């Protein structure tokens with residue numbers, strides 16, 4: 001075991017998988033010599049050489065397009081998009097090509113590919129360094145979409161993603177890179193080393209995609225969360241005094257519907273929280289599934305607490321960010337009915 | 338015939354890294370004044386050589402030489418020098434303000450001030466720039482109020498774009514300055530479209546696209562080039578080659594091509610390569626290219642050879658990927674010092690005058706900064722209201738947003 005930040009854990013996952021499997025290649029903008037603007041690939045070029053970890057020209061389309069070609073050839077590319085906000089030039093390659101290659105060729109060609117990218121706000125990044133575009137990936141058949149919330153999961157899930165036979169979108173909540181974030185932006189940053197999920201095995205391991213984790217057991221309301229919102233939900237539960245059961249989805253697709261259903265049937269109440277905008281966000285899918293699976297157990301309408309349907313602002317970041325106060329009010333409202 | 342020995346992947350890398358001695362011996366720099374100046378209506382295929390040279394006016398001794406010289410008077414050059422000095426002073430104050438925690442982020446133009454400042458002097462009212470985050474000189478050289486730039490950087494109540502964008506992502510339509518996008522290269526094709534619109538409307542305005550060396554890799558670059566070529570759009574397409582794209586050296590974007598300018602040839606677009614640290618050369622080339630556009634002769638691609646003397650942004654420390662002294666070794670020098678020496682040599686400038694202007698400019702910047710900070714900084718408060726965040730998503734706020742704003746309590 002070693003104490004790792006989420007950045008260390010992601011780097012360690014790359015390292016462990018590259019060590020075991022020569023087919024794994026890693027590239028992206030500033031990823032090679034420098035090790036990425038967040039340093040998630042630092043040291044890999046030095047250790048594995050410039051043909052297994054390298055810088056790419058600034059073309060997200062090019063990065064994903066060439067990675068698809070490599071994956072189809074038989075390599076296992078794991079590429080970085082510098083910020084999720086910059087993935088759009090690659091969207092055609094992801095949606096029309098990576099996601100469908102297996103199906104349209106009836107398995108003649110496949111696409112074992114990982115596309116990593118930092119997501120989410122809370123760093124005063126404005127509209128081009130803060131977005132949470134998970135729903136534009138979960139909407140596409142043929143893709144898997146994963147979002148870890150701590151170093152231990154990040155390493156295990158990234159390992160599984162790289163070894164997965166299909167394309168996986170791996171979303172990294174950048175506000176969690178250096179420590180958990182309880183939603184109180186004016187409080188000092190808590191480092192991962194003082195958190196149990198910051199203890200990460202140095203050796204290879206993997207965690208299955210499609211398994212949620214209950215972060216807090218509770219009896220009164222089920223909160224469905226992922227990424228940064230897992231910690232915001234924990235704070236909201238403590239501060240509102242509502243005994244919430246908090247589920248960290250970890251993988252949005254495949255989704256661990258059994259864990260969700262079991263919890264909502266127990267509590268009879270469900271609040272969904274995400275940073276992404278409300279309309280057609282992943283919360284809409286969750287709400288539909290929960291009402292379908294748990295309709296007769298629900299005591300109150302399902303609520304969604306999300307980013308507002310506006311571009312992510314710079315100055316008003318903390319008015320936008322769905323923090324513990326907003327979520328706490330939703331928890332209390334769920335209890336009023 | 339070479340024999341096949343099995344394939345291997347070529348991954349380009351810069352010749353030097355931290356700890357090494359800076360080396361620009363592979364940067365071919367012709368003498369000032371050597372490059373010819375063709376007529377603006379020359380056939381693109383007759384001027385291909387201009388993409389492989391460096392058009393320069395200011396000699397080592399500070400003289401203005403050759404066919405590209407004399408596009409500006411000494412009086413105009415003195416004004417240009419002041420613009421560049423203002424940009425530099427503005428940059429250093431705002432960089433410090435960010436370091437002091439007064440805002441979240443900043444990008445400076447340190448070392449490349451001549452490119453935007455001199456280019457702007459070739460434009461007319463009504464023309465439109467589609468800039469990147471490194472061209473504040475386009476605004477400062479038009480006397481755009483410094484306080485407005487600062488209000489944007491501080492995201493305060495007087496920020497013209499209401500705290501909605503990251504610092505330096507200005508928008509100033511009246512100054513021919515299109516709203517900056519944080520997404521690289523998206524605006525290169527938009528510049529072409531704006532120029533096409535001017536042509537469709539039988540207008541006389543032209544557009545200018547701006548992109549960095551690294552950003553030429555984006556698909557948008559190639560889309561812009563083919564549209565500009567096909568429709569002979571009245572646009573100048575500028576590549577600012579400052580050698581670096583964050584930690585990535587320019588060889589990664591350039592690949593096997595000889596120069597960035599040479600990319601124009603495949604599209605039949607005339608291409609010029611110019612010393613970006615030479616105010617006179619930048620202006621002369623800008624004048625040539627804008628004149629071509631205005632005469633309905635079509636697009637021009639221009640590569641400015643310069644050097645990013647500072648970090649990429651306040652989030653970056655270049656000591657991790659390039660030698661610390663690399664900037665000092667850059668063979669094209671510093672644009673402010675070069676213009677200053679020229680003017681001194683002309684007998685119209687002096688160390689004393691320079692020092693005086695330096696002090697004046699700093700006063701201007703500091704008093705604008707004080708006034709802006711009195712309105713507010715990102716940290717001190719007095720930001721645009723939270724209510725404002727819901728405005729302007731659409732012209733008319735749709736019902737679902739009205740409802741969300743009420744729910745938010747703003």
Ligand SMILES: Cc1ncc(C[n+]2csc(CCOP(=O)(O)OP(=O)(O)O)c2C)c(N)n1
Pocket residue numbers: 029058060082086089469471519520521548549550551552553579581582583645649
């Ligand atoms: C589509 C997109 N991809 C990646 C980024 C992240 N990014 C911001 S600036 C930059 C480097 C740009 O380098 P260059 O084009 O040479 O311009 P310079 O910063 O040197 O002026 C990168 C990769 C971005 N802003 N947009």
Ligand SMILES: [Mg+2]
Pocket residue numbers: 549550551577578579580581582583645
């Ligand atoms: Mg550059």
